[in-house]
Amino acid sequence: MKALVTGAAGQLGIAISRRFGRDGKVVALTRAQLDIADHAAVLEVTRATRPDVIVNCAAYNDVDGAETDPVTAMMVNGFAVRSLATASREARATLVHYSTDFVFDGETDRPYDESSVPAPRSVYATSKLLGEWFAAEAPRHYVLRVESLFGGGAEPLGSGGRRRGSTLDKMVDAMLDGRPVRGFTDRTVSPSYVPDVATATHTLVAAQAPVGLYHCVNGGLATWFEVAREAATRLGCESLLSPITLDEVETPAVRPRFCALSNAKIVAAGAHLPAWEDAVTRYLTARSR
Numbered sequence: 001m002k003a004l005v006t007g008a009a010g011q012l013g014i015a016i017s018r019r020f021g022r023d024g025k026v027v028a029l030t031r032a033q034l035d036i037a038d039h040a041a042v043l044e045v046t047r048a049t050r051p052d053v054i055v056n057c058a059a060y061n062d063v064d065g066a067e068t069d070p071v072t073a074m075m076v077n078g079f080a081v082r083s084l085a086t087a088s089r090e091a092r093a094t095l096v097h098y099s100t101d102f103v104f105d106g107e108t109d110r111p112y113d114e115s116s117v118p119a120p121r122s123v124y125a126t127s128k129l130l131g132e133w134f135a136a137e138a139p140r141h142y143v144l145r146v147e148s149l150f151g152g153g154a155e156p157l158g159s160g161g162r163r164r165g166s167t168l169d170k171m172v173d174a175m176l177d178g179r180p181v182r183g184f185t186d187r188t189v190s191p192s193y194v195p196d197v198a199t200a201t202h203t204l205v206a207a208q209a210p211v212g213l214y215h216c217v218n219g220g221l222a223t224w225f226e227v228a229r230e231a232a233t234r235l236g237c238e239s240l241l242s243p244i245t246l247d248e249v250e251t252p253a254v255r256p257r258f259c260a261l262s263n264a265k266i267v268a269a270g271a272h273l274p275a276w277e278d279a280v281t282r283y284l285t286a287r288s289r
């Protein structure tokens, strides 16, 4: 299988390139090599590469910045995905595209499943929902909603090229440095361990699972405080952790409060996505090596 990976320098892009490279050929393109907002370039690269699958890891992820730069957010997260869908159709390739829990308003107390109705509350969230719709224009597509990604970057961690961009990565960095950490007690998520997302993505594509929308997260749910406490307990740093609520922090973009996602559909399709506690344990073990 030959994979074309866009946004290949991002935390998921690195992991996806490695996973698909293990048993296939990968053309991994960073933003400098392919700007997905350039429609002609997307078509040209796809024609030259002739991939079996296009995995789009590129995104405009500045949730707050999107409120004042909606054009870039819509272009990269929305309209560029239409170009990728067109290219996929022309190349008869499968398109994998990632979306987010932010497409929901968070006004619930039960995990969302794939039939739940989106209600985005920010520019970023709306741009990602647009991308979902455009991705579905590719005849063979997987739209995978992930959330609170952690543990991305070069694997195995610690062997150089480490990248610690996510919230949990930064929290663990702070704990290891003896700095205080605050975790939201009123934002509930289903965290997604990047290596597990990469493996699940490969499983779906390789098994030719039914196309469509999937929630690609680790099992279970937790508040950000609970996720941080799990890490703090294992590191013996509980005293560094204190609670905070969303109301205490002013942000330009609204954050949904309860955005746990059910992963039942993707697990039934054959993906292995263990409980988030298991993922945090493996993540901390990988970091300690």
Ligand SMILES: NC(=O)c1ccc[n+]([C@@H]2O[C@H](COP(=O)([O-])OP(=O)(O)OC[C@H]3O[C@@H](n4cnc5c(N)ncnc54)[C@H](OP(=O)(O)O)[C@@H]3O)[C@@H](O)[C@H]2O)c1
Pocket: 006, 007, 008, 009, 010, 011, 012, 013, 030, 031, 034, 035, 036, 037, 056, 057, 058, 059, 060, 061, 076, 098, 099, 100, 101, 146, 147, 148, 149, 150, 152, 165, 166
């Ligand atoms: N991180 C999370 O917690 C999270 C949560 C929910 C959903 N997601 C989704 O998961 C996917 C992967 O996210 P991630 O955390 O791996 O993102 P990331 O680390 O921010 O990587 C995104 C990559 O896309 C590149 N990019 C930006 N604009 C581009 C363009 N016009 N053309 C080509 N590349 C471009 C970025 O390059 P530069 O660095 O040069 O800008 C970066 O390398 C995205 O679809 C994201 O929306 C992530």
